[in-house]
Amino acid sequence: MAESRSVSLRVPVLARVEGEGALELDVRDGRIAHVALRIFEPPRLFEKLLEGRAFDEVPDIVARICGICPVAYQMSAVHALERLFGTPIDPATRALRRLLYCGEWIESHALHIHLLAAPDFLGFRDAIAMAKSHPQAVARGLALQALGNDILRTLGGRSVHPVSVRVGGFSRAPDPAALEMLRARIEAALPEAETLVAWTAALPLPHDDQDFCCVALRHPDEYPMNEGRIVSDRGLDLDVGSFETRFRETQVSHSTALHAALDGAPYLVGPLARLNLNIDRLPPPVAAAVDRAGLRLPSRNMFHSVIARAVEILLALHEARRLLADCTAPDPAALVTPRAGSAAWATEAPRGLLWHRYETDPAGTIASARIVPPTSQNQARIERDLSESLTALGLDRDDEALRLRAETVIRNYDPCISCATHFLTLKVNRA
Amino acid sequence: MTRLRVAVHKFTSCDGCQLALLNLGPTLLAVAERFELVHFAEAGPVDPEAPVDVALIEGSISTPDEEERIRRIRAGARRLVAIGACANTGGIQALRNLPHEDDWVGAIYASPQHVESLKQVRAISDVVKVDLELWGCPVTGAQVLAALGALAAGVLPEDEADKVCLECKRTQTVCVMVTRQVPCMGPVTRTGCGAICPRFGRDCYGCFGPAEAANTDAMSRRLAGLGLPPRAVARRFHFIHSAAPVFAAAGETALERDHG
Numbered sequence: 001m002a003e004s005r006s007v008s009l010r011v012p013v014l015a016r017v018e019g020e021g022a023l024e025l026d027v028r029d030g031r032i033a034h035v036a037l038r039i040f041e042p043p044r045l046f047e048k049l050l051e052g053r054a055f056d057e058v059p060d061i062v063a064r065i066c067g068i069c070p071v072a073y074q075m076s077a078v079h080a081l082e083r084l085f086g087t088p089i090d091p092a093t094r095a096l097r098r099l100l101y102c103g104e105w106i107e108s109h110a111l112h113i114h115l116l117a118a119p120d121f122l123g124f125r126d127a128i129a130m131a132k133s134h135p136q137a138v139a140r141g142l143a144l145q146a147l148g149n150d151i152l153r154t155l156g157g158r159s160v161h162p163v164s165v166r167v168g169g170f171s172r173a174p175d176p177a178a179l180e181m182l183r184a185r186i187e188a189a190l191p192e193a194e195t196l197v198a199w200t201a202a203l204p205l206p207h208d209d210q211d212f213c214c215v216a217l218r219h220p221d222e223y224p225m226n227e228g229r230i231v232s233d234r235g236l237d238l239d240v241g242s243f244e245t246r247f248r249e250t251q252v253s254h255s256t257a258l259h260a261a262l263d264g265a266p267y268l269v270g271p272l273a274r275l276n277l278n279i280d281r282l283p284p285p286v287a288a289a290v291d292r293a294g295l296r297l298p299s300r301n302m303f304h305s306v307i308a309r310a311v312e313i314l315l316a317l318h319e320a321r322r323l324l325a326d327c328t329a330p331d332p333a334a335l336v337t338p339r340a341g342s343a344a345w346a347t348e349a350p351r352g353l354l355w356h357r358y359e360t361d362p363a364g365t366i367a368s369a370r371i372v373p374p375t376s377q378n379q380a381r382i383e384r385d386l387s388e389s390l391t392a393l394g395l396d397r398d399d400e401a402l403r404l405r406a407e408t409v410i411r412n413y414d415p416c417i418s419c420a421t422h423f424l425t426l427k428v429n430r431a
Numbered sequence: 432m433t434r435l436r437v438a439v440h441k442f443t444s445c446d447g448c449q450l451a452l453l454n455l456g457p458t459l460l461a462v463a464e465r466f467e468l469v470h471f472a473e474a475g476p477v478d479p480e481a482p483v484d485v486a487l488i489e490g491s492i493s494t495p496d497e498e499e500r501i502r503r504i505r506a507g508a509r510r511l512v513a514i515g516a517c518a519n520t521g522g523i524q525a526l527r528n529l530p531h532e533d534d535w536v537g538a539i540y541a542s543p544q545h546v547e548s549l550k551q552v553r554a555i556s557d558v559v560k561v562d563l564e565l566w567g568c569p570v571t572g573a574q575v576l577a578a579l580g581a582l583a584a585g586v587l588p589e590d591e592a593d594k595v596c597l598e599c600k601r602t603q604t605v606c607v608m609v610t611r612q613v614p615c616m617g618p619v620t621r622t623g624c625g626a627i628c629p630r631f632g633r634d635c636y637g638c639f640g641p642a643e644a645a646n647t648d649a650m651s652r653r654l655a656g657l658g659l660p661p662r663a664v665a666r667r668f669h670f671i672h673s674a675a676p677v678f679a680a681a682g683e684t685a686l687e688r689d690h691g
Contacts, residue, residue, distance in 0.1 A: 015477045018446050042443045042493045044524040053666065060636055063525045064671075067447020111453060126475020128463040139457060144457030157627035159454060160447040160569045161638070164631045172632035179449060338432060 005030075005396065009403055014410060016116040016126070017085035017154050018068055019417025023388070023406055024254070027395050035386045037379060037410060039255040041417050049367045055338055055364040056167055062356075062371070064162045066416055069113070069346060071104040071152065072349030073371075075226055076164040076356040081167045084343035084360060085336055092330035094226070095154060099323045100165070101225045102316035103151025103346070107159060108350035109271070109309040109316075110148060111415045113200065115139030116304050120408040121203040137199060138380045141190050144313060147189050151320065154178045176329075183324045184295060186317055193314040194289050200310040201293035206405075210388050211302040214273035215262060217348050223281040223315055224274065226347050232267065233298065240346040249372065257376040257417070266380035269352025272299065272414065282378050283322075286315045302385055305412050338364025349374050351416050353391035375415045382413050435583050438470035442490025442497050443552070444526060447569035449473055449489055449517035451539050455572050466579060482507045485582050487575070488561075489596075491517040491524060492553040492602055505559040510582055513555040516568035516671050519640060523568075525552040525674035538545050541594065554674065563587055566621050568638035568671045574623060592643035594618055598626035604652040607634060616667060619645035636677065638671045647681035661689035 007027035020041040026034040034358020062069035116128045124130040131138040149159035217228030230238040249258040275297035344357035352374030361368040432623045486508035516522040581588035595617035607613040617635040620640040668682035
């Protein structure tokens with residue numbers, strides 16, 4: 001029996017996460033006395049700077065919340081505003097938006113798997129070092145990431161802060177010749193993505209089943225991206241407009257990101273939660289790839305998130321192929337008639353549920369905005385996971401082992417810390 | 432050729448400019464061969480204090496800690512390059528500097544005492560000497576690669592401060608302002624994006640910042656002529672680069688017209 005010892009770990013700059021975070025861990029008498037994912041990314045106060053802006057400026061503003069998932073912010077925003085104004089959206093626009101989202105999932109997931117997560121499981125400092133021993137895997141990942149970015153570029157002009165998304169539709173239909181080129185590349189990438197699913201499933205992932213509540217959107221007949229009801233594996237089934245009745249955000253002193261809770265308890269959003277709740281929405285070839293990889297769903301092993309991301313890349317490629325096959329030019333962006341009111345919407349960002357609510361005046365000027373990003377929803381779950389994972393690993397392990405496992409746990413959630421900060425509590429303090 | 436030691440530092444930002452490197456695809460590995468990436472937390476290497484030849488800085492300065500950190504980085508860097516709107520002028524979060532905005536942190540956080548924040552969002556060049564500015568929200572991979580290549584050759588890259596309008600002419604893009612009366616900011620905005628907004632049938636919104644010799648008075652009159660009320664004209668300038676002096680002044684002038 002190892003002697004219980006005291007540990008005080010501080011990792012001031014977490015590597016391979018998006019944004020600025022730090023880890024604090026104190027162990028006393030063989031028990032975790034304190035564990036925190038400290039988020040000190042300075043607030044950018046987006047909800048406040050949206051006030052007084054015209055509704056048609058919103059997609060360009062909210063994109064700036066996150067360089068990795070700008071489309072997610074644009075999608076939640078335009079759908080919320082279209083719901084508010086009662087703007088009709090034609091089926092071709094709906095299809096193109098889903099294609100755009102596919103591009104972002106592919107880009108974001110490929111970046112996370114290869115540049116941020118895989119080095120942990122294979123024992124490398126970073127992907128550049130990993131590329132020397134695993135050149136094919138890294139090349140495949142970077143090529144998939146590039147394809148995701150090129151889908152975004154084709155539809156939106158650029159992959160970071162694309163410009164074509166408007167309230168009411170697209171500013172312009174994409175170039176048919178460019179779509180044709182994408183079609184060929186997507187076709188060629190499908191077997192690569194199948195190999196990727198198998199490759200992630202073969203990674204030496206830790207085994208650590210935990211009990212957690214999964215939350216995601218669910219759509220009547222497709223894998224959720226832009227639409228759906230908010231559901232959980234504990235029976236929750238909610239219209240997106242009622243989000244605030246069950247989900248609450250609170251401020252904690254060690255973070256500029258607010259902590260969210262469902263009925264007072266931590267919960268999980270993101271690829272694993274989405275997959276666990278939407279197994280029956282996978283197209284048959286994707287479901288077959290999951291079976292071949294030996295992934296049993298629903299999974300309680302948080303480290304299966306990396307496989308879930310690979311599965312979602314494969315899914316997004318299949319969806320992109322299908323959407324491109326029946327692609328027609330969308331109607332020009334619908335003429336929007338603004339009105340006063342308030343409406344909410346949620347879409348599935350690569351990292352999970354992204355909820356927006358806007359209130360406008362009769363001219364469509366934003367009176368108030370509230371944005372709940374995925375990482376602030378996952379923050380309480382990450383801290384719970386850290387406690388459970390490190391205890392399961394053994395708190396008598398040396399500092400280096402504890403630090404590495406703790407960092408691996410955090411990175412596994414693909415926290416997007418830039419996104420997670422800067423948001424509004426329900427208690428507005430206007431002293 | 433010597434292998435330059437390069438650091439990538441993040442300040443208050445969306446991370447989108449670092450993606451100019453992380454989104455290079457297979458080229459990223461070639462960059463890692465050609466340059467020694469000493470500190471680039473998002474990609475893996477963490478050594479923020481190491482002396483470097485080139486420090487690429489993303490983000491604005493918005494806390495006392497950040498102010499200290501940028502001074503230390505400056506002291507250890509031969510060349511300091513500010514990449515993107517936040518680093519160049521404070522970016523979109525500098526909207527909180529506008530005189531009519533009050534205590535935003537107090538409005539958002541229930542316990543604002545836990546949130547360290549400077550009153551004003553500042554550009555990197557407001558705090559330390561900057562050797563080179565790359566404009567854009569975000570900057571492109573091509574810009575960053577060209578700058579690193581030039582610095583490796585011991586020179587600074589040429590500063591392209593042309594207007595977006597010129598890029599539309601070069602690419603034979605139909606002018607959205609002339610043909611559709613769209614309030615396009617192309618006539619006062621720096622090129623470098625490839626005129627993507629007009630090419631996608633919409634207005635440029637100024638995300639590459641002011642062009643050289645930007646005639647904002649004429650721009651404001653044109654926007655008014657298109658039917659924009661003074662407040663809407665002000666919002667056109669007070670957007671991604673609200674703290675760029677030329678745009679800040681043009682926006683204020685429009686607001687004065689509104690009040691006067």
